[in-house]
Amino acid sequence: MTGVRFELKGSDAVLAALADTLSKTDDKRGLFDAIGAALASSTQARFETETDPEGSPWPDSLRKLVNGGRTLTDSARLVQSLTHEATEESVAVGTNVIYAAIHQFGGTIKAKTSSGLRFRGPGNGGWVTKQSVEMPRRTFLGLDDDDEAEIGHLAAEWLGADDDSGGGDARL
Template sequence: MTGVQISVSLQDLGIAEAFDRMAAGAEDMTDLMDRIGSVLINGTRDRIGTTNVDPDGTPWPQSLRVKEFGGKTLHLSGELLASVTSEAAPHEVTVGSNKIYAGVHQTGATITPKNGDALSFTLANGERVVAGSVTIPARPYLGISEAEGATIEDVTGIWFNDLLGIGGR
């Protein structure tokens, strides 16, 4: 090449240091996963306590108690809502509930008698029922809504920008 030229390396621009910070930060993203867990907990609690919709926005089937007496499905005592927690690790976050009935509400279930031919129970209105089985519909409360996904993208972008020393987006 004739004339004049300039050579620039990543080291000259401080980009290498930024990449090193990014790589080091990506090895343990527990703090980021904790922030994402908070987003998911808030969304889950909103679904249980306020909106009664799936993460995709589909309304849950109302419980018989709610149909007869009002209130919110999955929110009689508030125990399910209060039990939702998260656990962050370097590359993932787990959100859920330790309540024994939590999975039934998330995925639905059919309950059949262990012994005998029928189940016998009392409904919320006091009516006594005998049935061969009972189906509890799924009411998914765990998951990522579109709005939560967008918030997670924002939180992740801010976290990596902070690693790079860029600041706000």
């Protein structure tokens, strides 16, 4: 997976429980693959709710304001590109779509030429030309509370624990 990379750290309890699980299994890649698949699916679901991992709504895109539809899903390229890679040591969830970073982190887009950036504006939908635009942050990658609980469930399941059996606390 090429593109933007940043390390996302979960809560200390989740990381400690995951480390404990990993120390008890020989098939670390399989566990990381299961976690990655769950996190990619959870991330894709954020495009339906248009919310960040903390549940806050994304700022509406200009395209959504002018034409309707959903923010970050005009062509669905970004959401469909979300994937994961698992190794024996880690899992990465992300995308190789070049414009993903500006949405994840926000920032300024500057025109490459003197003719500027040209796009349809709000209101009557007329054309607007600017030398730069500020993109708001629309975080889609990250862990929410449900993701942390799912990691705990997957880790317990991986070790053969049954949450309803009463046999030990395998939850994170």
